[in-house]
Amino acid sequence: MAPVELRPLRIGIVCPYSFDVPGGVQFHVRDLAEALIARGHTVSVLAPADDDTPIPPYMTSAGRSIPVRYNGAVARMTFGPVTAARVRRWLAAGEFDILHLHEPVTPSLGMLALWIADGPIVATFHTALIRSRPLQMVYPLVRQSMEKISARIAVSEDARRTLVEHLGGDAVVIPNGVYVDQFTSAEPDPRWTGTPSAPTIAFLGRLDEPRKGLPVLFGAVSEVLKSCPGARFLIAGTGETGPDQARELLGDDAAAVEFLGAITDDEKAALLRSVDIYCAPQIGGESFGIVLVEAMSAGAAVVASDLGAFRRVLDEGAAGTLFHQGDSGDLARTLIRVLADDEVRAGTVERGLQVVRRYDWASVTSEILTVYEMVLDSGELEGKPRRRVGEDPSSLRGALGRLVRRDAGADE
Template sequence: MRIGIVCPYAFDVPGGVQFHVRDLAEALIRQGHHVSVLAPADEEMDLPDYFTVVPGAIPVRYNGSVARLTFGPRVAARVRRWLDEGEFDLIHLHEPITPSLSVLALWATTTPVVVTCHTALVRSRALQIAYPLVRPSLEKIDARIAVSEDARRTVIEHLGGDAVVIPNGVYVDGFASAEPDERWTGTPDAPTIAFLGRLDEPRKGLPVLTAAIPTIIERFPGARFLVAGRGDAGRDAAIEALGDLAGSVEFLGSITDEEKASLLSSADLYVAPQTGARASGSSSSRR
């Protein structure tokens, strides 16, 4: 089967949806399908051959985050060309009403369509604006997937109809076989506590961890905190809030897939104090 997958979010800044798309594509390829992924990205990015990239994504505040999206007449023309050249049997759109490539593909395609919705929202001005634009095309959708019950409720409330809940898959082998790194391995007197997430997005929970660190250190004076993720503003705010305790936190910056697995294998405790606005439970393969 020839399958076209559309990701609305740019691969320049990694995120859970992007890597769900990548992993799904590779799983389908291993099953013998021909797969092409259309996604925003810099043309010089090192992506697999099955990607078709659309440059020119711009940052847009969306659902408590900053998403890099692309839209406009030129982009629409590239989407139509990708659809024509692909001769797909099935189109799989992710986040079908996020104003980016998925909306443009939904407008243009005459091929059977499956959509996966990752986002959980109670109210969304962006969705209210986008809905009239995509409403005429919603009848093209043949099957809806939601990655969580919260995402399913968003589908019902904002898209109409229902969705089958299929949680994101996780490749566990790489984590199960990961070797601990002595840099991140704790001891009974100095346990290590790991955090993964974008540091400048409060919903990821770094401020929650920062507020808890004084209490943790009071009980475990040798505790060491390993914080991985991008976001200079979030890092600086955490350092300022911690004051003299900032020396107990090591900011690792962005880490690779292999380093992420090793970090989780090494730490004594992983904390994920997300505060909401997450539907999928998916985690970025590279923070």
């Protein structure tokens, strides 16, 4: 897709989750902001962050967050009158042409901004759930505010389905983005590079989140080592799971498992460029699978559970090899087969390098800018002048107003 050329815009982006412990949504917001800035637009991001958390200059902290269990994970979010006052100040200072909210029905910054703001508003939905009681409970609170959203984006068909089934309406699907060339051109690291007799298999994710599936991978280790005694399993990420837990589960086979801890973006690219296989053993709660795109961009062969989101990213198995979700035995058999078959690995890697161009930020940013332009042009088509984002006067009335209004001391 050719780049969309727009007059320079002032764009406000709201991220609901804290940058103290960044995850997929935070990285998406960060990369989108930087891609838009590179196109000549002025961007400001509002997100939760502690005072001592390093954030880029285009980001404004909405204050400290609290951990909340959501979608099988622990998300760090912020809410309440103090946060609402910060949202108002940020909106007033930004004078935005367009406001882009992420996860606006999550009880955090996005929901507050949707309640408070008025004007051209775009919302991106990331969550994919088969059935969500929290979404069903929150819908009556956000139903009226949802009408203020001019355009909806879902990062995958799974996220779109969740939106349609729980909240109604529809959305255009625009996937998460990846700077593909950063992974394609990364230098392999000798510490993590596999050999025919000692291939390397990588996992990245929060180690103590059950939905990330690390126990499923651990359940496959011993069987893989029987066929390939030199195999090494490289585990990157934070969490309480570590060598002690691996030894308890695997005994002597735990020597094949190496915990790398938290790694930087550059180290992640080098790791994925170095390993023979990237393994994604997730058991649910995934709407996309950004790390699969990163691994394909780096030229790693991907083995992933057959979640719907993963199947779609992997071109129904043409760009990676799928195994039965949650089945350690099938994962072991799949890893053994892929390690032993150079043709299978080469074929999926080649297809993966073709597939990932769809997800490059150059393409994704153009699609998002097309949505912005559609929203900004819609008023003019109705004979109305373009208007900027402002404050919705109705947000200070009723029970909602009592929650988010500028009470005495709330904006201190």
